[in-house]
Amino acid sequence: MRSENMSKKGSKIQPRKSGPMDKYVKPCGKPETSPGCASPLTQRPLSTPKQDEELHATHSFEWVGSDKNPTNLTCGKTGTIEDSLKKSAQFRVLAKKNTNRELVIVRDGRAISSHFPCSFIKNERLTVKYIKAADKHSQLPRNRASAIRQGQVPPDKLVVFHVVTKGGEKVARIMKNKELKIKFEEITVYGLKGEKVKEALKRDGRLLKKAFQTNCALIDKNTEVRTEMHNLVDDLDGKTVKIKMISKCTQPESQPESLEDADVLQSESQKSDSEIQVENQDPQQQSTTNQSVTDNISKGNSKQNGIRQTEKIPNSENLKSHLSFQVKQRVKGMKTGLSKRSNIQNLFRVEYGKSAETCREVKTMKKLMALSDSVCAVRINGKPSGSGFLLFDKFVLTNGHVIKNIYNESTKQLSESMTVHFSFESLDQWDSGAKVEEVTAWEYYCDNSGHMNDWALLRISSDQKLPRCLLKHFxxxxxxxxxxxxxxxxxxxxxIDPCWIIPTDNRKQVVQNHCNGNLDGVLPDSKQYFKDQEYINFITNNFFESVSQSVNGLKQVLTYKSCFYFGSSGSPVFDEHCNVVAMHSAGYEYRNGRGERSSVIEFGYPLSLILEHIIIQMVENARFDVLKKYLACNYSQHQNMMSNLKKLVESRNLTSFQKAFNNLVHTNEERLKMFFGLLLQREEPVPMDTL
Incomplete structure (x- = not known):
């Protein structure tokens, strides 16, 4: 964090007046003087070392390092959490070993800053980690930490909220250190009651400048209520927010929002030692002194410039935000025109607005949570490569493109080590996973109809207890x-991402919405559109026209808009009744004019089609051992699957099924003989309850 980003009142607890809408004018009389204050700038002498080490009620907490052994710490002096940790010999040894790395302190799974007030940590266990340092690692300036170290932040004045490390679609990267976004979903930020959101985020020091230079706001993760940067932090306590861009307008780095702020900016570079001393006073003394300073400044300015004393209108912050929002909406309507706005379908609002119809009943979510145990992360040589789920017995289903670079179809062998992990639900969790022992079946090609077959069936080791099979919920x-x-x-x-199906008839409109929202040009992630890695405006229409043609040609897929982009290939897609209906597979991605990745539309392949192809491969390759495992997993839609499979066998005249049946006639494989008999008989198949 850089000291120049700090305003004069950045560490004060007292509320600030801001914005021309906040005040009404009152005739100015003789400025009042605080009792006993001959000169506000010389009210209090400089702090002594004894005052700097102000005591507070003792509190204890534990911390855990790389050795996983907890260490207890008891603190009785005000300071930062790093100050307290430095009192531990074990921590000093650990810090010395990681001199060139960045310290990360984890509290409740979230990364807090090293200058977080230690008095707020009581009877908790913290995790101390070190990550790769950013190119320009920010250090906490002394003047930012002085208020904390001198005991000016009592816990009742502290506001703590959490920020998602990945920003919205138009401002995806907001963290200075990319490792923080990779390893942590959220960071914890503290603010002082009465200060603005922007000041709290700047003090934190872990966010990039573009979070402040562009017109961004905080969006509540649960309610999606917006909090703008100039608002006070008071109402954010305990909330989790995401930083999103609300318009493309660029805000100046420092803009006076009131007469008082203008005075601060003009005198920022000329602060005297006495003024800095005032900033470090306790809240009560500070309030008295600040009033005297303001009165004297107002008196001097009123003589020269005729500036009159002002007072704050009650509830002015909410009024200002409401009026500002209405003005922006009016301006937006004037620019786009009513005729253009009328073309926006309800689908667009459902797609991106997460309407109330996407909500789920509690019982449905509980069932989905139980089924989520069967979903796994797929890793190659320990590195994440995709997702998958346990289909039946010991067989995991994922996309074929997940393993295409390490699988030799001729030898049917994997060239690299591969594992699946069912319990990766927290960054602190780690297990060796289940080893993939065989690629039982695999397809990755486009057939004559234009349909892409993209799936892989993996057999995993059986040395651990496995979750339930999702085939029973087909x-x-x-x-x-x-x-x-x-x-x-x-x-x-x-x-988990609840989203909405995009019907075939509405796909074209979704593509057009993305085209309208990227008038500055896009750079598709496709070599045919690359030209010296530059963003070219005329590409926009060509790209989206190609996407429109391609997505409308997808006849046997489920299309939707999801936030599941990269690394989620192979994820199961559940319907409203918690049935697995498809496998999430791909989307049409691009980079906008700011280099941020996005996707026009996503799609998944129907599980019914994949099951048909799995069965056909098992028969053609004589893998009856796997086929028996499949038949042993009874599910309610088995009869309907048999009807569809019978039509497919008859239409393609698949002789491999007849040969397989002939070879089984003189065996004791009654289940298999009944299966083939039902598929090959001319009349409609009978119920498979006996299988």
């Missing part, structure tokens, strides 16, 4: 409604 594609995807997006922990 379902066919729904015509519409809500769905839920469970997987490991962005190579991270297991997540």
């Amino acid at each position: 379902g066919f594609l729904p015509s519409g409604g809500g769905i839920c995807i469970i997987g490991h997006p962005n190579d991270g922990v297991k997540k």
